[in-house]
Amino acid sequence: MGLSAGLMSSRRLGRELGRQLVWGLFFAGILTAWGLLFVMQPGLDLPAGWQDLGADYLTSLCRSTAGTAGYAPVLAMWALMALAMMAPTTVPALKTYTDLAHAGAASASGLAALIGGYLLVWLGFSAVGAAAQVLLSGFGLIDPLGRSTAAFLNAGLLATAGAYQFSRLKQACLTSxxxxMMFFMAHWQPGAAGAFGMGLRLGAVCLGCCWALMLLAFVAGTMNLAFMGLAMALMAIEKMPVIGRTLTVPVGLALLAGAVLTVFFALPIMN
Known part of the structure; x- marks a missing residue:
């Protein structure tokens, strides 16, 4: 009896250590993404010796236009941006999943698979965002900092994001x-494969909630760290069950007002 209890205790300890390892790698990935995005900032003076770490390559990704940099480097930048901004916003959902582990429902491999499925969805979004940036850059509508140079494009993005705040799809995704806990109760699938599927679904729900706000990177600049930080904080707070419900309408109105002001200030220039 004592040996059996000891084995069960050892297994529980092993599972807990595995989950903690996954959490550690998760947060290390987020910090690494922010660090790389900082290193990639245009105009950043790097200390001597950083060339050996490949820093010159990283900075070169953002020191030329998206059209001349090519698709792969821009995709790498978008993937890092998605990881840095969106991964932190899903911590409450991941914490809920790990809480289920105490009832024997979740595991370290399941947590890793859940994160993998979630990030895969945002990698797909990054592929589309990078393609849009390269295309817009080719038409001269995006500057080297990934910022729109056209008032009509800025106004359109702001209006789209603002109007989407009031859409039923936004509300449904935001509620999930x-x-x-309700999400996992409604869509629970056992095992690592099931967790991966839930991760894909969770990523799709998160994408449905935040895609329009993410596209505002073209307004502020896709390499604007201040925008990334503020947008990440906004999306994380918006997902909170109490305070988040109070943000949707004000944010939507502010974005629509921004679209109107963008058009208003652009009219004298166009005339």
Whole structure:
């Protein structure tokens, strides 16, 4: 009896250590993404010796236009941006999943698979965002900092994001993000394969909630760290069950007002 209890205790300890390892790698990945995005900032003076770490290559990704840099480097930048901005916003959902581990429902491999499925969805979004940036750059509508140079494009993006705040799809996705326990109860699938599937679904729900806000990177600049930080904080707070519900309307109105002001200030220039 004592040996059996000891084995069960050892297994529980092993599972807990495995989950903690996954959490550690998850947060290390986020910090690494922010660090790389900082290193890639245009105009950053790097200390001597950083060339050996490949820093010159990283900075070169953002020191030329998207059209001349090519698709692969821009995709790498978008993938890092998605990891840095969106991964932190899903911590409550991941915490809910690990809480289920105490009842024997979740595991370290399941947590890793859940994260993998979630990030795969945002990698797909990054592929589309990078393609859009390269295309717009080719038409001269995006500057080297990934910022729109056309007032009509800025106004359109702001108006789209603002109007989407009031859409039924936004509300449905946001409700799921604000209630991760209900999400897992409704879509639970056992095992690592099931967790991967839930990760894909969770990523799709998160994408449905945040895609329009993410596209505002073209307004502020895709390499604007201040925008990334503020947008990440906004999307994370919006997913909170109580305070998040109070943000949707004000944010939507502010974005629509921004679209109107963008058009208003652009009219004298166009005339």
């Amino acid at each position: 993000c604000q209630s991760p």
